[in-house]
Amino acid sequence: MPTATDHLVERCREVVEDLSLGEVRRWKQEHPQAAAIGYFPVYAPAELIHAAGMLPVGLNGAGDRLDLQHADARFGSFICSIIKTTLEMGLTGRLAPLDGVLFTGICDSARNLAFVCERNFPQQSIEFLHLPQNPASSASAGFLKGEYQRLAGRLEQLGGRKIDDRGLQAAIALYNENRALLRALYAQRAAQPHQMRTLDLYLVMRAGNFVPVETHNAWLREALAELASPAAKPRDSLRIVIEGSFCEQPPLDLIRLIEDAGCYILDDDFLLGRRWFSEDVPVNGDPLGALAESYLDRSVYSSVRHDFRHRRHLLLVEKARRLGAQAVLFLIAKFCEPAYFDYVLFKRELEAAAIPHLLLEFEEKAFTFDRLRTEIETFVESLLFD
């Protein structure tokens, strides 16, 4: 008999695997006047889109289910998969339910993609948001608030509806709840990793890319009650933290494989944008200002967010120690330059702290993992049974 959890997870898997954005099409049918706005990972102020009466849609590539027919020629060699699969989805009409797509300055490839989309999809409104990279400057918060204001103006124009403070505060509250639920699920897994499958958690989290936040909050509440299996017995597994998958996402089978090969995942950076703020964004007072300040001062570290006040490599070591991780697994998308660069300093710091690590590269569209499985198993064995 399938349990409630199985139903939830299966439902979420269908939502995630539907490359033609069925949930979004359905939502648009139910809301014929309203727009859907896609956002390219990593971070986007979904609250603003929500407050404009629109559906924010997180884009995370197409996994292994899309053949590249056109995008390869546009982006050529040495470019990560998510750039190409996203463009391919657009070139094959799969992004048609989106009225606009929001990009941020994640990396040089992502930035150029924004403008290639602008040329190729003239019927969509493409917006590019600059997120400040120098939080130490006293000018950054004001600048970012202005940037959010500009975006709000664009959304108002597109949707024909004003974004007011009350509506934005309500949206922030909903997203605060969403993030709090995700934090609780992550805490639950970190405390009892044998009771919760990471792939289940992941699918439930990722399904939130395609449905209204209210719906997703209900799913997460259900997950919080049901996702853990208290009867599960602990096994001999290596307690690890995953780093490097903040943008392009590893194939679902690879996430499962990591656990099957003997790892307990205590923390990861999958779908980071959904869990960007480490604390609630204040809901009283000026909401745009609160969002801006939270971006600068209450957000997680990532290889594509620069904040020299807090060094990422120290934060990773701190995180591994805090969670009692025995090792770090770098799971890096092929050709993801920001992740490659950070690896150098991460590695140095981990070695100094005597925390072992393993570096693996993946591609969205990979479907055989024999070599990766062997590498993980060997790594686990060398640490657990030596």
Next chain:
Amino acid sequence: MPASIPSEYRGRMHQAQRELMQRWYERLEESARSGNPPAVSLMIAGNCVELLEGFGAVPLYPEINALQLAIRHASLAPILAAEELGYAADNCAYVKADIGALLQGLTPTGTRLPTPALVLCNFVGCNTYVKWFEHCAEFQGAPLTLLDVPFLRTDEPRAEDVAYIVRQLQEIVAQLEAITGRRFDAERFREAVRCAARVEEAWSRIKHLARRTPSPFDAYFDAITLMGPLYVYRGRPEGVAFFELALEEMEAKAARGEGLYDQENFRIVIEGPPPYPFFRAFRDMFAAWKAAPVASTYSTVGGLWEFGFRHDPDRPFESLALHMLAHNVTNRNYLQRYQQIRRYVEEWDADGVVIHFVKSCRLFSAGQGDMRDYFTRQLGIPTLYLESDLEDPRYFSTAQIRNRMDAFFEALEHARATGTHRRGAALVRANGPAPGDEPAKVAAGPTLRILD
């Protein structure tokens, strides 16, 4: 293919360039020895070298060091050393060569390089810069600051963006005062901005000379020669003197009707950086076809002045901000680059576009297939697409590049022989959409349907 390679122009400006760059390395060595002048690391893209003059500081450009290593065929060893350390095969090789050299104590000229008083990451377009400078600061134990320049995401720079940059520049001034113990000399800064405007005027005029047929100026390979002084000396009287000399020489050449070769066969626009480890070989391949590079995007990394922008001594901080925001190729958006190249084809009267994809540099290369689609399919402009790298000698295939180049120029020759050949504005008019016919930006055809 014609066998003999025409010998290239060697003027007084080449000698002067060598001397200036040598003096720069001497100043850096002096800084390494005594701390005076203080050195500040900067990135080339949309650099704000004028600001350093307000402190009498000398710029340290890791990019120039990296390219010097490559051009001297010395980049592979430091690249390998960096890979040993954990850098990936697919990281920008500029960074790898520089960090590897730093750790090996290797410098392009054998002179000592200083530890910078400040690693100032002027984040103008390239995200890799941020990582590069973060690593430089880490490995050199130097203080690090990021100057956040918003990417140009609207057609014109916004007043908010200018104010944001000016504010940060002022914070950096205060920080440099604290670090160097020197007071910022506002008058000297203004003077540097004044020098820059004169350099830019001369440089822009040189570039406009290339609109003539034959072009007296090689706007790619020789432009690169001039780029060292342009970035190191733009804010100094030596820079003004140098660029006025170069202009004088080019004007004299133009007056004599002299081109790059005994005869100018083709006029091309080049997009993308050169393969520095094979700089000479690459240059010779164009020379063999007597193809004159009349314009290039790479020569606008540090600043785009041929369309009219100048620094303004009456508004020194604002003009620095505007320059970083909107008047260099790296911070302008990708479609603005298409338009820049298109303008070159039309106004510089070119036969075609050469797109050089370099593996290292996603800022330049990511999406160049789409760019090619725009030029060939949308505008009907002959376009040659080449792939190699700007720093890593392992990614250059002489035979492959030569074959493609030969095929490209043979096709142009054939078009000429059959009377279908067009050039410049006539080329775009003949094959591209009529003016006013084109959607606002550079739209492509309609979106395809779902295929499965």
